Amino acid sequence: MSKLSNKVALVTGGSSGIGFATARRFIAEGAMVVITGRNQDALDAAIGELGDRAIGVRGDVANLQDLDQLYALVKQKFDRVDVLFANAGVAPLGPFETVTPEQFDDLFNINVRGLFFTVQKALPLLSEGASVILNASVVAQSGLPNTSVYSATKAAVRSLGRTLAAELSPRRIRVNVVSPGLIETPFWGKVGLSRDEIDAFGEQVIQQTPLGRPGKPEEIAATAAFLASEDASYFTGADLVADGGMIQV
Numbered sequence: 001m002s003k004l005s006n007k008v009a010l011v012t013g014g015s016s017g018i019g020f021a022t023a024r025r026f027i028a029e030g031a032m033v034v035i036t037g038r039n040q041d042a043l044d045a046a047i048g049e050l051g052d053r054a055i056g057v058r059g060d061v062a063n064l065q066d067l068d069q070l071y072a073l074v075k076q077k078f079d080r081v082d083v084l085f086a087n088a089g090v091a092p093l094g095p096f097e098t099v100t101p102e103q104f105d106d107l108f109n110i111n112v113r114g115l116f117f118t119v120q121k122a123l124p125l126l127s128e129g130a131s132v133i134l135n136a137s138v139v140a141q142s143g144l145p146n147t148s149v150y151s152a153t154k155a156a157v158r159s160l161g162r163t164l165a166a167e168l169s170p171r172r173i174r175v176n177v178v179s180p181g182l183i184e185t186p187f188w189g190k191v192g193l194s195r196d197e198i199d200a201f202g203e204q205v206i207q208q209t210p211l212g213r214p215g216k217p218e219e220i221a222a223t224a225a226f227l228a229s230e231d232a233s234y235f236t237g238a239d240l241v242a243d244g245g246m247i248q249v
Helices: 017-028 042-050 066-075 101-122 148-169 185-188 194-206 215-228
Strands: 008-013 032-037 054-058 081-086 126-135 176-179 239-242
Touching: 008 017, 008 066, 017 032, 017 042, 017 081, 017 215, 032 042, 032 066, 042 054, 054 066, 066 101, 081 101, 081 215, 101 126, 101 148, 126 148, 126 215, 148 176, 176 215, 215 239
Parallel strands: 008 032, 008 081, 032 054, 081 126, 126 176, 176 239
Antiparallel strands: none
């Protein structure tokens, strides 16, 4: 029997990378899936691959009106959310001394404020015993150069996972965090570094990773599918680190 049969799952940032791989895994496990993304063309392409068990909604998690419209549609179509993967985020990297106030605000608006209200606005639709999964990162627990603001946002996400696990426990809603290490996704073309800088950064991380390779989006999707299912029924407030051993060994 599929682990997510008859479940309704919402994946923000689901048109590429980890979000897309997770949406595909949720569907394979029997769920109906709603994905969001900021780029309509990418969203349409993702839905074309995911098939008729997926619905795409264009929107930006940093825009609260977009979130309201998203949940209005979900309520109309399904009237509930059983699994919420708050995955949408960005990761422009750069030296601490070059960060501008605008860059700082933009990153916190998407990675923290957007994630916070993604969950808050889902509350009326979250079913009793729902699973909420927050996408953080191993950088919340490490000190990689050029990640000052990004790391701070992900540390905030990890902290939020603990607090929400406590606050939502009366409704038996489980809130957990997944913290990927270096993952092969299109995200690496959007971090604001040159190709040589990206290669050097990736090599540095791989050298620190006992398994000696970056992870695959499907490996994070498998972690999210576990947290979404009844196999993880006694997990809440946890942080599942999927990093090839980077910060564990």
